[in-house]
Amino acid sequence: MLPFARVTIIGIGLIGSSIARATRAAMPSVALTGYDADPEVREIAERLDMFDDVASSSGAAVIDADLVILCVPVGAMEAAAREFAAELPAEAVVSDVGSCKAEVVRALASALPNATIVPAHPVAGTERSGPEAGFATLFHKRWCILTPPEGTDALAVERVAEFWRRLGAEIETMAPDHHDRVLAITSHLPHLIAYTIVGTASDMEEVTQSEVIKYSAGGFRDFTRIAASDPTMWRDVFLANREAVLDMLQRFSEDLSALQRAIRWGKGDELFDLFTKTRAVRRGIIEQGQDDPAPDFGRTHE
């Protein structure tokens, strides 16, 4: 039996449109409704025929849903949830896909005090955004982390888990705070570093424009992909996961200073030992079968 029969997606960007496409592919009998605050996005969603219905208001979109998934930037979650609160059916389950969880759990509980909420984070994405960037296989063999607050209805959690399994994801469950610390180091800090290095390079007159582009086949190119990620989404992530990010940034700065000292004093063995350790981390990821299928994952659908 399908975990949900009527699914509504609020926010039809990269993630919302990928969920719609993946649901159509894996559970074609699900009735899919979409809503986006941007009328242009709604028009594109209509044209791409991703939903059975693209609603013109958020309230109309949820009125007969049994699962509502918020796929808007983290900073827009509370307002987006408040907008449909009055029309939400009592038995509907509400979920989201936000990249950080403690702040979103708080925001959704405040906007929807009587709803059953099962927060989720599919750890899968690309640097692209918008409804045309999505694709049905985005979640295949990717983790989807559920962070239900204590006391959440276990059946609702299992139904959301089953929904994501059907989209190809593997499920992990953890506390929102723990999620935010883990993702601060594995996802948020790497993005911050990419934004910094690309920003620094573009501030340096002698390596700007043509030279940055010309020689970007090196490590820099990977950073430019990450640094092309959506500004609104990432602004919201850093503001919402402030404490965990600042903590990881403090540790990172200390380790960077240690490396700086090793270079200054010619301590080659310290550099060699660290680089040997980090190479083993990469090999461990590949041995566990968790490497990206292609280095430019996310472009293969173009």
Ligand SMILES: NC(=O)C1=CN([C@@H]2O[C@H](COP(=O)(O)OP(=O)(O)OC[C@H]3O[C@@H](n4cnc5c(N)ncnc54)[C@H](O)[C@@H]3O)[C@@H](O)[C@H]2O)C=CC1
């Ligand atoms: N981009 C990525 O790689 C990943 C993103 N996420 C999370 O997914 C969420 C969505 O991200 P993307 O799909 O990448 O963003 P996106 O920018 O592609 O799409 C977001 C959509 O939400 C709409 N929107 C904004 N405020 C709204 C509101 N109040 N009501 C209705 N629609 C509204 C925008 O018009 C836009 O179309 C974010 O919370 C992000 O943290 C999670 C995993 C990966």
Ligand SMILES: O=C(O)C(=O)Cc1ccc(O)cc1
């Ligand atoms: O494009 C990349 O490399 C990503 O890291 C995608 C991504 C961005 C945000 C998330 O919360 C999860 C995955």
